[in-house]
């Protein structure tokens with residue numbers, strides 16, 4: 276599928292009139308604005324080519340009819356290689372153990388063509404829903420299907436490079452990074468700007484050399500210049516303190532590459548004092564945390580006996596933010612054995628996450644986990660804040676208030692590079 280001819284979808288009419296969150300407007304453009312109770316302002320945007328070149332205030336009385344707009348979205352944590360595999364390897368029990376077993380079963384039949392097909396479907400969906408960049412963990416290294424996954428990724432990344440910024444993190448068994456195969460994989464990832472990953476929680480640390488393997492992975496990341504993004508403490512078990520082991524290692528020897536922590540569910544089970552200390556350490560090391568509400572709510576506090584989940588598995592987002600830690604929200608699994616829902620739709624993810632996390636969109640700290648924070652995690656040039664000279668990459672909803680956006684699903688209009696997507 277090629278890029279549509281730009282002339283067919285030139286922006287009209289100009290200027291573009293929208294409602295926009297004040298929290299995502301550069302302070303240089305804040306004069307003469309009427310701010311409503313939702314923290315929204317009315318703006319007229321002039322767009323030349325691929326760039327916003329003019330931002331003017333509009334009277335508040337125009338508000339009820341203007342569409343609420345947001346910056347094009349950034350997905351900080353997904354799994355493109357396994358998206359849409361639920362129908363092939365369903366997980367009706369919904370447990371983590373069964374999800375892993377189904378995942379490994381699916382590895383055995385992976386072909387590059389099949390993985391490329393679902394990656395392409397995922398990216399097509401994400402692009403049409405207004406994503407501009409995605410970081411995907413990919414099952415690579417030492418497992419059946421790894422070569423197929425690598426080939427599919429190379430092909431798909433090339434096909435989408437003119438439309439989406441894509442980052443790959445190899446989700447591999449931690450011990451792989453201490454082997455020759457792991458070193459070779461890290462070299463190949465470094466050439467792509469990719470990262471090293473893995474999953475570490477209390478239940479997979481017993482009786483193994485995991486501390487040594489974690490230290491080896493960090494050394495390799497530093498040597499090869501690869502960022503690190505780990506699935507850490509994805510459990511409600513309060514004994515899971517793998518993040519603290521990571522912090523110990525990083526405090527002993529700071530890394531010259533970026534480190535990101537994903538999940539952090541067990542943090543919510545620690546005492547307030549213990550949590551405060553961990554948050555402080557994360558803030559000092561400038562390590563962001565990605566919270567993944569959909570998968571966490573689906574998998575956590577689930578057992579084979581029927582019971583209603585009490586522990587929801589969410590990282591303590593507000594306490595992390597209070598302590599100065601950058602928190603981003605990601606979509607994680609989409610229609611795979613780990614979570615049957617999701618559809619690479621940033622507004623649907625927002626609609627799910629807001630009541631679950633109590634992140635209020637009328638406050639800056641409620642918006643940044645969906646906008647500026649994921650852009651920061653991926654190291655993107657644009658932080659999602661509207662200012663003269665920023666990219667003309669926007670998502671327009673059908674409504675004019677946060678309440679209306681929460682009330683029903685949205686049909687989105689997406690502006691990329693100053694043109695409407697068809």
Ligand SMILES: [Zn+2]
Nearest residue numbers: 354412506607
């Ligand atoms: Zn994940």
